[in-house]
Amino acid sequence: MVLVLMGVSGSGKTTVGKLLAADLGWTFVEADDYHPAANVEKMKGGTPLTDDDRRSWLGALRHEIDGACRRGENVVLACSALKHAYQNYLxxxxxxxxxYVYLHGSEELLRSRLEARKGHFMNPKLLESQLETLEPPTDAIRVDVTPPPAxxxxxxxxxxxx
Structure with a gap:
C-alpha cells in the first residue's frame, strides 16, 4: 500500500509522515526530494509552479509508487498532490x-508554521496560491492538523x- 499524505505546505506531511512510517514499520518517501533544482529555485523565489513545472516531478513520483506497488512494499509518501489531475496521475x-490522507488546517495555523520553519525552500508567500489550487480527493481520509504530530x-x- 502507498499512503499519500497530501495537503498544502505547512500541513505537517513530512513530520507526520515520518512518525507514521516509523510507527507502522513502513518506508517513508519525501516528494520534495524529487523536485528538479529549477522548481526549488522558483519556490524559493515565491513563484508558484505550473503544471508543466510539475510534470517531471510527478512522473518520478509515479515511478516510485508503481515500483512500491509491484514489490508489495508499504510506503508513506509525503506529497502535496494538490489537484485531482495530480492525484489521478499518481x-x-x-x-x-x-x-490518500488529506491533512488540513486553518490558514492561520498553516501560515504560522511556514513562517516559523527554518531551512526549507518553500516560500510562505506561496500558501495562498496552494490553497487556491487545492482539490482534496473526495475519498481521502480527512485529518485535522491542529493537534501535535504524534x-x-x-x-x-x-x-x-x-
Missing amino acids: EQHEPDCVS VIAKNIRQKLGF
Missing part, C-alpha cells in the same frame, strides 16, 4: 494500491484501522 497504474499520526492509524 494512482493511474495502481489505483487499488494508493490511498496525535495526528495516531488519528491516521485509527482511521485506517492500523
